[in-house]
Amino acid sequence: MRVRPSRLAVAAVALLTAATALPAAAAERGGREDRPSHGGLSAVIRxxxxxxxxxxxxxxxxxxxxTGWAQAADQxxxxxxxxxxxxxxxSRYFGADAAPDASLSSASGNxxxxxxFRGVRQAGTVEGxxxxxxxxxPSRASRELMRGYAAxxxxxxxxxxxxxxxxxGAAWVRPVTTLDVAARGHAIAVLGGQGRAVDGITAARPPAPATAAVPDVRAVPGPRDAARAARALSAAPDPGMGSNAVAFSGATTAGGRGLLLGNPHYPWQGGRRFWQSQQTIPGRLDVAGGSLLGSPTVTIGHNARVAWSHTVATGVPLNLHQLALDPADPTVYLVDGRPERMIRRTVTVPVKDGAPVTRTQWWTRYGPVVTAFGTLPLPWTATTAYALHDPNAANLRTSDTALGLGTARDTDGLLDALRRTQGLPWVNTIAADSAGHTLFTQSQVLPRITDDLARRCSTALGEVTYPSSGLAVxxxxxxxxxxxxxxGAVQAGILGPARMPTLKDAPYAENSNNSAWLANPDRPLTGYERVFGDLGTPRSMRTRGAIEDVxxxxxxxGLTVRDLQRQQFANRVPAGDLAAADAAEACAGLPGGTATSSAGDAVDVRExxxxLAAWDRTADTGSRGALLFDRFWRKLTAAVPADRLWRVPFSPADPVRTPHTLNTxxxxxxxxxxxxxxxxxxAGVELGAPLGRHQFVVRDGRRVxxxxxxxxxxxxNKIEPVWKPAQGGYTEVTTGSSYIQAVGWDGSRCPVARTLLAYAQSSNPNxxxxxxxxxLYSGERWVxxxxxxxxxxxxxxxxxxRIREH
Structure with missing residues (x-):
């Protein structure tokens, strides 16, 4: 391969013109042009x-x-x-007990x-x-993208x-194959299902023969504990992840065209970072936006006519099947009275400085046997076991969905692409186009759990978990x-496109990780199955604040892109608007200006x-009082149940403004x-210190x-910072605002777009x-x-x- 970098020059302009001016007709022809291995792979990167x-x-x-070359250069x-x-x-390179790559599964150890992952590879799942x-x-285009990415x-x-x-100099940095690229995409697809149950899958063991005849004394939690554990298993592949997005229709904008603000909250470190680019094949594709690392396609972005973003959805992308076991053999289960033997997967893992480790996993027609899912124990006894069904384990269509979005010409085309490809595992889609249309849709790959099926087929555990969380057993x-x-479903066992909650052409459509119900409160979405999410329940503080704002x-x-930029960094604290004045008043009324700490000490709280009274109710870097309220609010909401926190309770008739009035x-x-x-x-922190003095990240040896x-x-503008008082406060961000885009159109052929990648393109400190x-993010400036x-x-x-492979 020859790589020749240069500044803009006559020769480079000629090269660029030749590369980008391919006639559309030629670009569409088959033959040698569609089989680049005949002449080697090449691309031009500006x-x-x-x-x-x-x-x-x-x-x-x-x-x-x-794309593979440019991503490697940065990451x-x-x-x-x-x-x-x-x-x-x-385990081979880093040791069996070290912490794993948390971006690709929930495994607690290497x-x-x-x-x-070796089990998945050994079973040929991704090859299949x-x-x-x-x-x-995947389509031929997607397979070619993956092949080219590896090269x-x-x-x-x-x-x-x-x-x-x-x-x-690390030995573990090695060339990759198309299979490696596809396997990484598959890992992202199952993050909300098998990926969240890795410990429970790999630790599953049948009961010892000596206990086979002993009556079962182990059991899943009682109804209250089971419901609590199931609710904690949100659809998000990582509890710290989330997103906001809003689309405004032409009825609300200055030029009658659509507007989109996307603000995904993804990890600031590791393999779920976004990376920004523009991808162009003349006559076929021209799209810009953010890609998840390792992906050969743009995940969130815009083209000349339509812009979209994703938010983590509330749909539960898995279900459990409770197995009735053969009393004589706990590795045999019964279906309609007929025995089926579980499939053994024996996997051997090489370990650094130690002997290889061999374990057996147990699989069924429904999926792997699992003995725990999050905090929900699922004991394998002599008579009962649980299998996890994850339909995204058969989903390698995400790249085709991304290509469909990238080539759509309007929101209708975008919705058609979602219905045709059905590749999104755990997100909603919010979009706007240059003609002024808007779209919200929860088009994701979910198990075909209808309320009727759950009513007819739920076990005693499912009768608790399904109503409370959407997790069917x-x-x-x-x-x-x-x-x-x-x-219309492209695979068996998933909900078809006609069932997806969808809102078209509302004046605005917004989501902040609650269910589809209030994408627009004036046009609430109802009638969907419980597996998609709930109805008529309290919304999160972020959802309430977002709906109030938009x-x-x-x-x-009369909205413009500039209004989207202002919304992104308004940094209004809805909890502060609701509670700070009440807290300040109650504080001032404490006898002697003191309060008793959890350690029993009398603390002077008059300052x-x-x-709190003077705080501006924002989380700007210069806000004085934001840090005090933040630390107080975390402690208060951890100690006081939600139903006792407010004097005025939640009302489904007024879901955005209730509950309210702090119960001091x-x-x-x-x-x-x-x-x-x-x-x-x-910690030596002034109570009224500016937030940015004690909420920062260190880059290049300097605080930002x-x-x-x-x-x-x-x-x-959500961020999840790491509290280290000995080091001055919040000293790093784990997740939060990541690839941000504000997109609109002004009548010209070019979209009006402002973007920001909060953690920048490269993890390399050099x-x-x-x-x-x-x-830029710190200064609230945009690209x-x-x-x-x-x-x-x-x-x-x-x-x-210019890069070329020979």
């Missing part, structure tokens, strides 16, 4: 400000080639670490991670999916020296409880009363206040102030793009998107790289 690549290729494999260590995970080799014809399997990643490894200290011993197939914006009308008489109020004051003073706030505060956008050719070519930072 870098603009902040290291954002604009990748141009003649075909799908070439586009994958350029080789993170990518390599993920490939080690999906190969099941973490050994469990390896046992699961790659071989399936579309639409059940581009490998080409970068061959031609470049790694400067990132996280993996420089079905009777696996009855054939009539099979999931069946919906019309409904007010829609009511004002805190004044700070609740036991725990004064204690939470005393503990927060004592905690800050012990961070605005925004945690989930319970309800801030649109990269110039390690923290540049983090500093002006360069989408059209004239904008790309006029970039003062333009650097052109």
């Amino acid at each position: 870098y603009t400000e902040y290291g954002i690549p604009h990748i141009v290729a003649r075909d799908w494999a070439g586009l994958g080639f350029g 080789v260590c993170v990518l390599a670490d993920g490939f080690v995970t999906v190969r099941g080799e973490r 050994l469990a991670s390896d046992l699961y 999916l790659l071989a399936r014809p579309a639409p059940a399997g 581009g990643y490998n080409a970068w490894l061959r031609e470049n020296r790694i400067t990132d200290p996280a993996c420089a 079905l009777d696996g011993s009855r054939g009539e409880c099979a999931l069946g197939r919906d019309p 409904s007010a914006m829609a009511g004002r009308g 805190a009363c004044d700070v 008489a609740a036991p725990g109020f004064a204690t939470a206040l005393a503990d927060a004051v004592g905690e800050l003073r012990a 102030p961070v605005h925004g706030g945690t989930e319970s505060l309800g801030v649109w 990269s110039p793009h390690h923290a540049d956008q983090t500093r 002006t998107s360069r989408f059209c050719e004239e904008d790309i070519l006029s970039s003062p930072a333009l650097r052109i790289v």
